[in-house]
Amino acid sequence: MPSAVGLDPSAGPSLCLLLCSREEAEALEKELLEDYRFGWQQLIEIWGHACALAVTKAFPLAALPRKQPTVLVVCGPEKNGAIGLVCARHLRVFVSIPPRRRPLEDGGLGVDAVRQRWGMGRLMGSRPLQVQLINDAYNVVIDAILGADAEPEQVKEPYTGILATLKQIRIPIVSLDVPSGWDVEAGSSEGISPDVLVSLAAPKLCAARFLGRLHFVAGRFLPYDVQKKFELNLPEYPGTECVVSL
Amino acid sequence: MPSAVGLDPSAGPSLCLLLCSREEAEALEKELLEDYRFGWQQLIEIWGHACALAVTKAFPLAALPRKQPTVLVVCGPEKNGAIGLVCARHLRVFVSIPPRRRPLEDGGLGVDAVRQRWGMGRLMGSRPLQVQLINDAYNVVIDAILGADAEPEQVKEPYTGILATLKQIRIPIVSLDVPSGWDVEAGSSEGISPDVLVSLAAPKLCAARFLGRLHFVAGRFLPYDVQKKFELNLPEYPGTECVVSL
Numbered sequence: 001m002p003s004a005v006g007l008d009p010s011a012g013p014s015l016c017l018l019l020c021s022r023e024e025a026e027a028l029e030k031e032l033l034e035d036y037r038f039g040w041q042q043l044i045e046i047w048g049h050a051c052a053l054a055v056t057k058a059f060p061l062a063a064l065p066r067k068q069p070t071v072l073v074v075c076g077p078e079k080n081g082a083i084g085l086v087c088a089r090h091l092r093v094f095v096s097i098p099p100r101r102r103p104l105e106d107g108g109l110g111v112d113a114v115r116q117r118w119g120m121g122r123l124m125g126s127r128p129l130q131v132q133l134i135n136d137a138y139n140v141v142i143d144a145i146l147g148a149d150a151e152p153e154q155v156k157e158p159y160t161g162i163l164a165t166l167k168q169i170r171i172p173i174v175s176l177d178v179p180s181g182w183d184v185e186a187g188s189s190e191g192i193s194p195d196v197l198v199s200l201a202a203p204k205l206c207a208a209r210f211l212g213r214l215h216f217v218a219g220r221f222l223p224y225d226v227q228k229k230f231e232l233n234l235p236e237y238p239g240t241e242c243v244v245s246l
Numbered sequence: 247m248p249s250a251v252g253l254d255p256s257a258g259p260s261l262c263l264l265l266c267s268r269e270e271a272e273a274l275e276k277e278l279l280e281d282y283r284f285g286w287q288q289l290i291e292i293w294g295h296a297c298a299l300a301v302t303k304a305f306p307l308a309a310l311p312r313k314q315p316t317v318l319v320v321c322g323p324e325k326n327g328a329i330g331l332v333c334a335r336h337l338r339v340f341v342s343i344p345p346r347r348r349p350l351e352d353g354g355l356g357v358d359a360v361r362q363r364w365g366m367g368r369l370m371g372s373r374p375l376q377v378q379l380i381n382d383a384y385n386v387v388i389d390a391i392l393g394a395d396a397e398p399e400q401v402k403e404p405y406t407g408i409l410a411t412l413k414q415i416r417i418p419i420v421s422l423d424v425p426s427g428w429d430v431e432a433g434s435s436e437g438i439s440p441d442v443l444v445s446l447a448a449p450k451l452c453a454a455r456f457l458g459r460l461h462f463v464a465g466r467f468l469p470y471d472v473q474k475k476f477e478l479n480l481p482e483y484p485g486t487e488c489v490v491s492l
Contacts, residue, residue, distance in 0.1 A: 041287040049295075056486055093466055094486050220339055240302055240340050 017217075017233040017246075019205045022184045025148060028201060028230055036223055044079070046242070047200045048086020050218030051176055054243045055087070055140065056094055058174065058196045058214050064139045069095045072138045074129070074162060076145035080176050083200070084144020087176075129165045141166065141173045143194060145180035148204060152183050152191070166192045172213075174198065182206050198243070202232045216243045263463075263479040263492075265451045268430045271394060274447060274476055282469055290325070292488070293422075293446045294332020296464030300489045301333070301386065301420055302340060304442045304460050310385045315341045318384045320375070320408060322391035326422050329446070330390020333422075375411045387412065387419050389440060391426035394450060398429050398437070412438045418459075420444065428452050444489070448478045462489045 020028065032038045061069055073088040075081035134141060143166065145159060155163070163181045166173060172195035178184050181191040187209030195212045201219045219227075220237045227234055237244045266274065278284045307315055319334040321327035380387060389412065391405060401409070409427045412419060418441035424430050427437040433455030441458045447465045465473075466483045473480055483490045 039285075039287040041285040042291045045288045045291045053486055089467075089469075221335075223335075240299055 017203065017235065018231055019203050019207055020230070021205055022148070024230060025184065025202070025204055028226065031226055031229075032201075032222075036226070040079075044082045044086055046221050047176075047218055048083045049090050050200075050216075050220075050242045051083060051087040051142070051144075051174075051198050052090035052094065053241075054196065054198045054214075054216040054218065054245075055091060055142065055174055057216070057243070057245065059140050059172075061095065066137075066139050070138045071140050071142060072129075072134060073142040074145050074166070076147070076159070076180070078147070078149055080144045080147030080149075080180075083176055084142055087142060087144065129162055131165055131168045134165070134169045135171055138171055141169065141171060143173050143175040143180050143192065146178075147176060147180065148178040148184045150180070152181055152188065155181055163192060172196065176200065178204055178206055179210075182209075202230070202234065203246075215246045217246060218243045220244075263449065263481065264477055265449050265453055266476070267451055268394070270476060271430065271448070271450055274472065277472055277475075278447075278468075282472070286325075290328045290332055292467050293464055294329045295336050296446075296462075296466075296488045297329060297333040297388070297390075297420075297422055297444050298336035298340065299487075300442065300444045300460075300462040300464065300491075301337060301388065303462070303489070303491065304420065305386050305418075307341065312383075312385050316384045317386045317388060318375075318380060319388040320391050320412070322393070322405070322426070324393070324395055326390045326393030326395075326426075329422055330388055333388060333390065375408055377411055377414045380411070380415045381417055384417055387415060387417060389419050389421040389426050389438065392424075393422060393426065394424040394430045396426070398427055398434065401427055409438060418442065422446065424450055424452055425456075428455075448476070448480065449492075461492045463492060464489045466490075 018024075032043065033040070055071065071088070071091055073084045073091075075084040075088075145162060146155065150159075159180070166180075173179075173192055174196040175192070175194035176198050177200040179188070179192055179194050179197065182188040183206060185205040187206035189209075193212065194210070196214045196216070197207060197210045197212060198216045198218055199207060201222060203215070203217060207215065217235065219232070219234050220242045222232070222234070226232075235244045235246060264270075278289065279286070301317065317334070317337055319330045319337075321330040321334075391408060392401065396405075405426070412426075419425075419438055420442040421438070421440035422444050423446040425434070425438055425440050425443065428434040429452060431451040433452035435455075439458065440456070442460045442462070443453060443456045443458060444462045444464055445453060447468060449461070449463060453461065463480065465478070465480050466488045468478070468480070472478075481490050481492060
């Protein structure tokens, strides 16, 4: 069992819950998959739904700066990308916008193009992201690119280019679990600066470096014994909510 | 494409949405799985979560007749049983009750015993259900036994015995999709009489025979094109709710 980790209060907002190291986060995920028999599809559905709810809380429809409730979801090739797709599907459903007709392009980010057909909105495929276009057309960008599994020093194209673009945009970014390009433990002083962070299952150590506006945790589904074993000290979730803002 | 089905208003509460025949329901499910690449795990998670939310709406904690928020979830061997297990997991999470320690028995209903470990409440295994015990100990029974796939005339033990017990109990029953023992189209005049029905994706024809208190639909996740193709005419879901009461 991993030990609790002390936090340096000068490192960021103080949190009374455990921030998971890389090792703890991996052990927790392994426990869910192997011991509790959660499936990947299931976890991705749970997290994607929770992220969509967090976005609606952080950016209520009525308060969006643009007339259209546009959200750009940038999906990477692995787990975070899949969660981003599920999140996009739920977001579209929440605002009841039928998908626009557009030929489906090959997902240049390595995302399974078939999965993109889950009734989502406009699919941009591998089109390059332009700072001006993002600033002008969208209310929010969801960073579902790399997440916890990518080591910052191993990030390659097209992700380095995408991250450079996201560092220049003026509209708020929502990052899933670990902001893309950040180290899961050390965070990043030069990377993107999300406005909202949605921690999956439990916050990771890098959350101590998060200086944005809102930090949600999507861990209500965690079995009681897992929460206890990993000493997560998760917050109370109100009513039937699956995310909570810290 | 299946045609819309007219309803006999004398058959039950009038509904302006399409009630699916067996064939339509099967075609819809096939479309979700094959065309939209939903996975079973995903659908079961979506429906189990939606059912748990429907139960909290139909039976608010403060209005439960018993001090303890006990719910008996009777799970069958197939899809409805798996949805029942997910529903039970979410219900326990909503009331923050740690699972009681009890040796895990073999699921006599054919339910994968491993899946029962998803952090649920008390696991009763194949213990026989007793009318008096159910009436005394529980607030609600969730019928997650047979559902749409079972033909009424082919129901065998232990299900015939379980259904006979459920016909005698006095506490309310929540049925998932198709009340157990009912025909998916014709319903049943002699079977169980659920107080609440939760239709999965879209109501089936037998819903016209439902005379209980509340009918929920858990179909918000359906892609826009599927809703259109099957002419489902689904109701508006408020806010970010995933179930709606008709």
